[in-house]
Amino acid sequence: MSNENKIKLFLVDDDLLFLKSLEIEFLQHADFDIETFTTGEDCLLNLSSKPDVVILDYHFDGYDKNAMNGIEILDKIKQYNSEIQVIMLSSQDKIEVAINCMHHSAADYVVKSETAFLRLQKIIDTIFSYKNIEKKLQWYMDRM
Amino acid sequence: MKTEAINIERSTNMSYLNRITKSNPDLIMEMITIYLEQTPILISGMKKAMQDQDWDSLHAVAHRMIPSFLIIGISSEYELMTKKIQKYSGSSEDSIEIEMMVEKVITVCENACKELEEEYNTLKTPTHE
Numbered sequence: 651m652s653n654e655n656k657i658k659l660f661l662v663d664d665d666l667l668f669l670k671s672l673e674i675e676f677l678q679h680a681d682f683d684i685e686t687f688t689t690g691e692d693c694l695l696n697l698s699s700k701p702d703v704v705i706l707d708y709h710f711d712g713y714d715k716n717a718m719n720g721i722e723i724l725d726k727i728k729q730y731n732s733e734i735q736v737i738m739l740s741s742q743d744k745i746e747v748a749i750n751c752m753h754h755s756a757a758d759y760v761v762k763s764e765t766a767f768l769r770l771q772k773i774i775d776t777i778f779s780y781k782n783i784e785k786k787l788q789w790y791m792d793r794m
Numbered sequence: 795m796k797t798e799a800i801n802i803e804r805s806t807n808m809s810y811l812n813r814i815t816k817s818n819p820d821l822i823m824e825m826i827t828i829y830l831e832q833t834p835i836l837i838s839g840m841k842k843a844m845q846d847q848d849w850d851s852l853h854a855v856a857h858r859m860i861p862s863f864l865i866i867g868i869s870s871e872y873e874l875m876t877k878k879i880q881k882y883s884g885s886s887e888d889s890i891e892i893e894m895m896v897e898k899v900i901t902v903c904e905n906a907c908k909e910l911e912e913e914y915n916t917l918k919t920p921t922h923e
Contacts, residue, residue: 665832665858665861665862666828666832667825667828667829667832667861667862667865668861668862668865670824670825670828671814671825671865674815674821674825675814678814678815678816709857741857741860741861742857762860762861762864763864764810764864767814
């Protein structure tokens, strides 16, 4: 598949080990065009390369107090282009975190665990099947 | 003796790394390198946070450590301990228990570093020409 047809995916996490493990899993199991970033700021600087999906860590400012937190980055991505789907990642399995992500228009929220990759893959599949349905619907609407 | 049995038990398990990398030695070595670079910094951070009784930093370091346990196969018992450390807010009644858990988590991470260094060296050394 050419790069133009691939889903463009940004992986954003300051935990290099988890970031690399996700990158490996995505590259081994599916056909994605992947870019990885260890800071939210770097991700924002590269939004012009038009990611379809951003997988973003929730907890950025814990270790580096000056870093923007995940929700601030999510808001900035949505301000830049609301069509970009953002899936939030966290090692905290907390309802407040999940609700906060949803309030800020995240597509979904995934806990970092052994099944995180499978869940992410399923969410991305769902996002794109909805997008296809919307496209088809629009095609029919245009012809009515 | 029981203590000897505990001492010879490995702290890490390579099965998750082998699964996600499909046992690709280059990828495994890359992952080990990342772990060996980031973990000593986290261990020092945890020691310092405990020493300074800086609970925000302790929370942040514990939070950062948790995902790596799964990746390098450290027992979930330590993940639970680290989650408890993360939740700790400095209340005096838990302080001794937390200090003991911090010591255990640091020890398991130090052991993990030693084991992964050995693993890295084994992977680096070709077994046949």
